[in-house]
Amino acid sequence: MPDWSYQTLFRPLLFRLPPRIARNATLQAMGGLSRIPGGSLVIRTLGHMEVSPLLEQKRIGITFKYPVGLSGGLDPHGTAHAALAQFGFGFIEIGPVTTEPIAEKPVVRDAAREMLISELIESNDGLDAIVKRLQGKQGHSLPIFARLRHMPGRTPTEALTENKRMLQALMPFAAGFYLDCTDSDWSAEAELDHMASLLDTAREIAPAKPLLIYLPLDMQEERLTSLLRTLSGAGKGYDGIVIGDAMRGEWGYEIGQETLPYSIRLASCARSICGEAATIIAAGGVHEPEDALALVGAGANYVQLHSGLVFSGPGLPKRVNEALLHELVKGEEATSEPGFWQGWGWMCLLGLGMIIGGVIAWIIAATTVVLPYDIAFLCATPEMLEQLNDRLLPFMSHDRITLAGTMIAIGILYYQLARYGLRRRLHWARTALMTSGLFGFSSFFLYLGYGYFDPLHATVAALLLPMFVLSMRDRRDEPYRKRPNMRNDRVWRMAQRGQFMMVSLGFALVLGGIIISIVGITDVFVPEDLAFLMTTPSVLNGANENLIPLIAHDRAGFGGALLSVALGLLATALWGIQEGERWLWWTFLAAGLPPFIAAFSVHIVIGYMDWWHLTPPLIALLLFVLGLVWLYPYLMRSPSAIPDHTN
Structure with a gap:
């Protein structure tokens, strides 16, 4: 409590x-x-x-x-x-x-x-x-x-x-x-x-x-x-x-x-x-x-x-x-800041890599949708897929664009936590990154659930994993040196509501990531998906036995990425909120926008507007907006505006 x-x-x-x-x-x-x-x-x-x-x-x-x-x-x-x-x-x-x-x-x-x-x-x-x-x-x-x-x-x-x-x-x-x-x-x-x-x-x-x-x-x-x-x-x-x-x-x-x-x-x-x-x-x-x-x-x-x-x-x-x-x-001199390559810099590079990868994935998902190795695995061209079901490529685009938005969110969150958390040797920031990263890299194995090996994802994981390991080398902790909150004033009480919203959002996204991952490696589709596609898994499997494994790969990948960013967001909301930490408010905003923009825009573009299917992201958006609004005065309060009643 x-x-x-x-x-x-x-x-x-x-x-x-x-x-x-x-x-x-x-x-x-x-x-x-x-x-x-x-x-x-x-x-x-x-x-x-x-x-x-x-x-x-x-x-x-x-x-x-x-x-x-x-x-x-x-x-x-x-x-x-x-x-x-x-x-x-x-x-x-x-x-x-x-x-x-x-x-x-x-x-x-x-x-x-x-x-x-x-x-x-x-x-x-x-x-x-x-x-x-x-x-x-x-x-x-x-x-x-x-x-x-x-x-x-x-x-x-x-x-x-x-x-x-x-x-x-x-x-x-x-x-x-x-x-x-x-x-x-x-x-x-x-x-x-x-x-x-x-x-x-x-x-x-x-x-x-x-x-x-x-x-x-x-x-x-x-x-x-x-x-x-x-x-x-x-x-x-x-x-x-x-x-x-x-x-x-x-x-x-x-x-x-x-x-x-x-x-x-x-x-x-x-x-x-x-x-x-x-x-x-x-x-x-x-x-x-x-x-x-x-x-x-x-x-x-x-x-x-x-x-x-x-x-x-x-x-x-x-x-x-x-x-x-x-x-x-407060009267002691802080220890020297760790060098860029001592740990936090590697996490910044990992975050930038995730952002760039997410942008590229978004562009591909919004245009060609499938890559050459997808075509080779399916033994079918995009034109053949469109003839099979004209909603199939838009549906795959829907999965891949939401994954791309989530990748960008992970990159932004990691970069900010590294720059403002690891660099200051804050224990909570390292714990948040460690938890999120371990689950994120482990989720790569979800891609193999239906036997489809994605060489691009494997290559990206192989490049980013050493950066993650190198970023975790610095294990020293420093005390929080900024002046913490001292009073139970209106701004503090409002911030408790904002934190409640962000923590609730984090828990909801963790649950969503787990559910999507499980669906991705088991049933693959939910009833709303099949209603949009106007088909059944048996029809799709009969047309191309590699089609469902490819879609399962996308779904499991999105579930794993969502779980990774959710754990990072949850840990940050639980442990990191301190009065006057402006960077944290901007981190919430910047990391939250890409997934919501990706999710709602692709559903509108492809016409997948089932309200039951969109209810979870709408609730998540409400929690996100309320959290930002209620946290704004607390996190954005400048040190000079914080009343000092201790003298």
Whole structure:
């Protein structure tokens, strides 16, 4: 469920449901997918959540792949942790954990304020159920932090006993502990004494585990300052501070974007008291990448996400990672650009070769239609074919012109991805080219399905394959150095609709390529084809036994080419769309026009105007146009026009 599908399709539907039902349905769907063999791969493929190893860091004895964590309140039952772990998170909070289960209370979703409101934030399954869950297969390897909370109404002594039991039970599974030990019913002195005792107890039970003090978001700065200074003065060691994501409001506990200023203020205060050595995690109000940057600027080392995933979408962790990576590398000098012959230049030449080949194929298909070796294979001249069926040559022209348009599209896409992707060593661009190229060259064997060997196609493949291999030599990756999107503004939301259209187009064309390839090597014709030809396969085969193999060769070739360009388009639409990448919009336009022009023009010219037959390309054209329109403001936005709210 990437942002392009969440913002466009799922969020409008889910927001019509009660919050708890919507949450449970979403988590169960994602959790179910992650448990299917290959399900986690599907999630990673759709989102391409991997960002860069440069974000990996080690603190408090733990290696964090990414500086973004998942708040425990988002998935309190652990239903979809295996799926959520693929979203670009570096660690997961479990909790709050209490010794006994605490039932959930109704949650109100205020979409206008981007706020979740609940009467109770301590709801959980209880210690025994959580331990039982952790004893099973987690489906991920992310560090788990257990947030320990005493039951409501407990005295400090009773709370200490409960925490001791939870520490002992969770120690085998937790990488560290959040000690959530403040209580508004206790005096300040009792609260401080309890915290000091809990730190001593936790050090005895889990001496190698990092301990972080969990503080409510609505804690006053004076109280925070007094608490931390008193603990430090008493020699009570702790490894860091966690600033929570909920604060008391008029109608209950509020979790949402409006809490960000409180989180920033407490993070800054904690950093000034604890110094640089302490680890600070802030969990309140991150709904946009710029929110995370603000918290990091205030002193946080890590951020946790909760309500931001509900209102912004599951792509938020990746977007935050990209923003933090940009801040990390923007002052560094980029490595030297690879030379033309180092890899990307060969792909440019391959693309140009496909464009030239497509233009030549179009000219031939629009004039003579068949080539000398086709005539030799058929043992028949064009005049003889026309006498056999006056619609036969136009039908063959229809197949070959659409193939030519697809070849031109492949060439344009490959050239652009090489020039603007491979040259910048963008991982997604190389993956898109690799996937498309492997299927494209493999589809050559479809030409042999009916026993017809095309020497021209074989020669072209033999010339282009070495270029493809040489272009894939440079395996180094560079981080994306342009400023990524920081805000969930109207242009970004519109772009999610545009991306949804382009991804849908890619999936539709992949399906179309597979179907056409299968038809090409099996039945060869669909009913509409035979209606246009006004004949049957048996009549054609009786007239010339080599005729159907030749047509099958054309159909399978077109199906393979369509599958190749569809995979390249799909990968580009899934992974490559970034704010201000103008070249990408022009690539979509330039690569999309030749196939549509070829398909519709040849059908009009030869009079093959069956509406059922033309419905798929018409739907594809609609997706293409809507995608271009909705992506235009986002991709064409100049860097100077992108608002910078991070200062």
